[in-house]
Amino acid sequence: MLLENLEQNKEAFPNIAIPTLEGLEMVKVCDILYVTGDSNYANIHMRNRAPILISKTVKYIEERLKGHKFF
Structure with missing residues (x-):
């Protein structure tokens, strides 16, 4: 429920x-520099x-970042 409201x-x-x-x-989205991945992590x-x-x-x-002006 909380996650739905935040979304x-x-x-x-x-x-x-x-x-x-x-x-x-x-x-905070503004504190994320970049995201890297390795399989399911x-x-x-x-x-x-x-x-x-x-x-x-x-x-x-x-x-999760869609709509947050991250990219």
Whole structure:
């Protein structure tokens, strides 16, 4: 439900929810530098912090970033 609300109001929320081992982490889209992938994993390279490794594909991240003026 929360994710659905965030997806519908992308302009109002400049963050995306990233599923990590610890749970969902809210990440500012403007802090994402680039994303790399290896099979079913994605590495989200961030500004001013270590990359976040998640067990999702790059395509999954691309879908989350649609409408956020990332590309």
